[in-house]
Every structure is written in C-alpha cells, then in structure tokens.
Amino acid sequence: xxxxxxxxxxxxxxxxxxxxxxxxxxxxxxxxxxxxxxxxxxxxxxxxxxxxxxxxxxxxxxxxxxxxxxxxxxxxxxxxxxxxxxxxxxxx
Numbered sequence: 001x002x003x004x005x006x007x008x009x010x011x012x013x014x015x016x017x018x019x020x021x022x023x024x025x026x027x028x029x030x031x032x033x034x035x036x037x038x039x040x041x042x043x044x045x046x047x048x049x050x051x052x053x054x055x056x057x058x059x060x061x062x063x064x065x066x067x068x069x070x071x072x073x074x075x076x077x078x079x080x081x082x083x084x085x086x087x088x089x090x091x092x
Contacts, residue, residue: 006040007041010036043063044082044087047087050091053091056069060081065079067079067080072086
C-alpha cells in the first residue's frame with residue numbers, strides 16, 4: 001500500500017464518520033485519524049516553490065516556510081518547519 005492509498009482509505013473513513021455524525025471511526029477518535037492522514041501526507045515528497053534559485057531560497061509547499069539550499073539542491077530532504085518531504089528533482 002502506498003502513502004496515497006492509505007490517505008484515500010483514511011479519508012473515506014472520515015467521510016463515513018462525518019455522514020454518521022460520529023466522533024469515532026472504528027473505535028479511533030476522528031481527530032486521531034485526521035492527524036495520521038496529515039502525517040502520512042507529509043511523507044509524500046513535494047516540489048518546493050522557487051523563490052530565488054540563484055540564492056538557494058525555496059519555499060515549502062505545505063507551510064510556506066523558507067528552505068535554504070546551501071550546497072546541493074537536495075540539502076534538505078524535509079522542511080525544517082513542518083517536516084514535509086521535499087522533492088528536488090525538478091531543480092537538478
């Protein structure tokens with residue numbers, strides 16, 4: 001199962017709980033399921049937003065935090081602010 005598949009499954013359970021107006025999904029609190037889904041989403045690498053590539057300044061696509069690439073573009077595998085996985089392949 002991929003991270004994307006897991007997120008789809010969790011979302012479907014959350015939607016079902018919303019439909020039933022239930023705070024629990026198979027004995028797990030709704031907030032816990034949402035937190036797990038968000039954490040899984042952070043593991044899927046996202047391309048950073050180019051602020052100024054010449055100066056090595058990029059923005060996290062999730063939180064907007066700045067990412068400074070000092071040596072190689074793949075200096076940071078994750079955003080230091082929110083933990084979002086970063087995919088540098090578009091900048092190599």
